[in-house]
Amino acid sequence: MQLEQFLERSAGRFPEKIALVCGDRRLTYREIEEQCNRLAHGLIASGVQRGDRVAVYLDNSVEAALSIFAALKAGAVFLMINPTTKTEKLAYILNNCRATVLITHAKKLDALKDGLQQMPHLRNVIVAGTMIKAVESGAKRFVSLNDLLIEHDTSVGVPAKRCIDIDLAALIYTSGSTGNPKGVMMTHLNMVTAARSITQYLENTHDDIILSALPLSFDYGLYQVLMGFLAGATVILEPSFAYPQVILERLSSENVTGFPLVPTMAAILLQMKGLSPGRFPRLRYITNTAAALPPSHIERLRGLFPATRIYSMYGLTECKRVSYLPPDQLAIRPSSVGKAIPNTEVYIVDERGGRVGSGTVGELVVRGAHVMKGYWEKPEETDRVLKPGPLPGEKVLYTGDLFRMDGEGYLYFVGRKDDIIKTRGEKVSPKEVEAVLYTLSEVKEAAVVGVEDPILGQAIKAVLVLADGAALSERDVMRHCAARLEDFMVPKSVEFRSSLPKTTTGKISKRELGLPTGGR
Amino acid sequence: MQPIEQQLRQFVINNFLFGQGGDQLSNHDSFLEKGIVDSTGVLELVAFLEDQYRIKIEDEELIPANLDSIDSLIRFIEKKAQRTP
Numbered sequence: 020m021q022l023e024q025f026l027e028r029s030a031g032r033f034p035e036k037i038a039l040v041c042g043d044r045r046l047t048y049r050e051i052e053e054q055c056n057r058l059a060h061g062l063i064a065s066g067v068q069r070g071d072r073v074a075v076y077l078d079n080s081v082e083a084a085l086s087i088f089a090a091l092k093a094g095a096v097f098l099m100i101n102p103t104t105k106t107e108k109l110a111y112i113l114n115n116c117r118a119t120v121l122i123t124h125a126k127k128l129d130a131l132k133d134g135l136q137q138m139p140h141l142r143n144v145i146v147a148g149t150m151i152k153a154v155e156s157g158a159k160r161f162v163s164l165n166d167l168l169i170e171h172d173t174s175v176g177v178p179a180k181r182c183i184d185i186d187l188a189a190l191i192y193t194s195g196s197t198g199n200p201k202g203v204m205m206t207h208l209n210m211v212t213a214a215r216s217i218t219q220y221l222e223n224t225h226d227d228i229i230l231s232a233l234p235l236s237f238d239y240g241l242y243q244v245l246m247g248f249l250a251g252a253t254v255i256l257e258p259s260f261a262y263p264q265v266i267l268e269r270l271s272s273e274n275v276t277g278f279p280l281v282p283t284m285a286a287i288l289l290q291m292k293g294l295s296p297g298r299f300p301r302l303r304y305i306t307n308t309a310a311a312l313p314p315s316h317i318e319r320l321r322g323l324f325p326a327t328r329i330y331s332m333y334g335l336t337e338c339k340r341v342s343y344l345p346p347d348q349l350a351i352r353p354s355s356v357g358k359a360i361p362n363t364e365v366y367i368v369d370e371r372g373g374r375v376g377s378g379t380v381g382e383l384v385v386r387g388a389h390v391m392k393g394y395w396e397k398p399e400e401t402d403r404v405l406k407p408g409p410l411p412g413e414k415v416l417y418t419g420d421l422f423r424m425d426g427e428g429y430l431y432f433v434g435r436k437d438d439i440i441k442t443r444g445e446k447v448s449p450k451e452v453e454a455v456l457y458t459l460s461e462v463k464e465a466a467v468v469g470v471e472d473p474i475l476g477q478a479i480k481a482v483l484v485l486a487d488g489a490a491l492s493e494r495d496v497m498r499h500c501a502a503r504l505e506d507f508m509v510p511k512s513v514e515f516r517s518s519l520p521k522t523t524t525g526k527i528s529k530r531e532l533g534l535p536t537g538g539r
Numbered sequence: 540m541q542p543i544e545q546q547l548r549q550f551v552i553n554n555f556l557f558g559q560g561g562d563q564l565s566n567h568d569s570f571l572e573k574g575i576v577d578s579t580g581v582l583e584l585v586a587f588l589e590d591q592y593r594i595k596i597e598d599e600e601l602i603p604a605n606l607d608s609i610d611s612l613i614r615f616i617e618k619k620a621q622r623t624p
Binding site: 261 | 599
């Protein structure tokens with residue numbers, strides 16, 4: 020099965036059911052299916068070939084959802100780019116995967132103008148929102164998304180399938196340990212497997228109404244749409260969690276049954292004064308992933324949502340999801356992230372790769388059809404995490420996360436093998452932030468660490484040593500970072516020191532900085 | 540420029556724009572659409588308003604219509620100030 024068939028099948032079963040709600044727009048499965056078919060025909064007519072990369076750089080919106088399924092229907096590989104990504108990094112990603120199509124919004128074009136010249140592989144820019152008219156600029160063609168839909172309004176049929184299920188469906192870029200992001204290669208089979216497994220334990224049905232304020236560039240947000248369409252459910256996309264009151268109103272007025280959260284969102288909800296227990300009797304489940312909820316937050320969420328099942332989960336982009344804690348276990352072992360999801364095997368290994376028994380800390384290994392194919396054109400980094408499994412030719416995923424298992428097989432997260440920071444639910448490689456800091460000529464040494472934060476989990480802190488005679492303020496540093504990094508990667512605080520502690524080999528020792536690292 | 544407007548602009552520029560780009564921020568620009576605030580930014584903004592103007596902001600008031608631009612902030616604070624003598 021291919022990923023776009025989630026939509027195609029639900030459009031066949033529930034054509035007049037509302038599939039997607041964004042702001043005041045409500046689209047049925049039939050409408051989404053027809054518009055995706057038109058857009059797919061438009062992509063094919065513009066020269067998109069099987070396996071071409073189509074980049075989607077949009078806020079959570081109808082157009083973003085259409086773009087995903089249209090790209091798949093055209094046999095292309097889609098990638099969602101965080102809408103707060105700055106032009107330089109956008110260019111890196113688009114050049115890294117040699118994307119030929121960029122789908123974006125008219126309001127982003129101004130900021131993009133100069134950057135587009137640095138993207139030689141890009142041929143078509145499809146623009147949502149109001150655009151005056153199609154233009155050619157250099158070797159690039161700009162066309163309005165609405166025009167494409169109108170031009171192809173007779174081509175409502177499903178385009179002929181060009182792919183098989185072991186072809187790539189998506190690239191999901193994650194913060195890389197070398198400083199540049201890397202594209203996680205997911206096939207149709209990978210993603211269909213993950214979506215089926217998760218909808219199975221969440222018991223999703225076509226009666227579900229799922230509200231997501233997570234960005235589609237975050238796999239957790241992306242899968243809300245994929246899984247919702249698989250189940251034939253209704254998906255409500257919110258562009259942001261900045262105004263939680265708006266989200267809560269929506270939960271009530273739309274009778275939402277499924278509400279995915281990250282710990283930062285839960286912390287913000289729990290800060291609200293006027294939230295009374297039992298206000299959302301229709302809410303069937305809340306999910307949490309990205310980092311563990313503190314036990315005190317779990318307790319308070321259970322109080323506020325007495326009729327709602329709360330799922331603690333764990334996963335990583337490289338296989339989407341690893342484990343979930345059955346809600347009836349939450350009171351018994353609140354700090355566990357549960358057991359392997361359906362159709363997945365997990366085990367813990369020591370330094371030499373030998374399996375360890377319960378109670379012993381080691382690296383978690385994941386085996387299943389949802390494990391990625393590797394990092395796009397990064398064979399060495401791929402070999403570090405995908406290693407031979409039990410069957411000939413098989414690869415299993417070494418997560419880099421340290422875990423222990425209790426006597427009954429439940430998993431407990433212990434820490435990371437590397438220094439990746441988890442902030443606001445997103446993974447941030449300190450190297451990526453440090454690389455940006457080192458582009459400041461005043462900076463002699465930089466160490467980026469995650470420090471404990473009640474809302475963010477970990478907040479990013481930069482500790483800097485300046486060159487002799489150089490002057491720089493905290494605000495200068497933040498401004499420099501904000502111009503180059505996504506919002507969540509910008510340091511929340513900057514500290515200046517005269518020197519940084521070093522290891523015997525002369526490397527900066529972050530452990531000896533004396534900062535509370537938090538996380539979990 | 541009125542003092543409230545000036546104070547609000549200064550806060551937004553200092554805290555969300557890191558001191559620069561104020562000339563490109565017009566009073567009706569949506570903070571969300573411009574990518575100026577995120578969920579933690581709204582929390583910082585609310586803490587600033589409560590402290591600076593000695594007002595108490597209720598959960599129901601945490602909506603874009605009250606908080607999402609300099610203009611809406613001015614209107615919101617003036618309305619709150621009238622209610623709290």
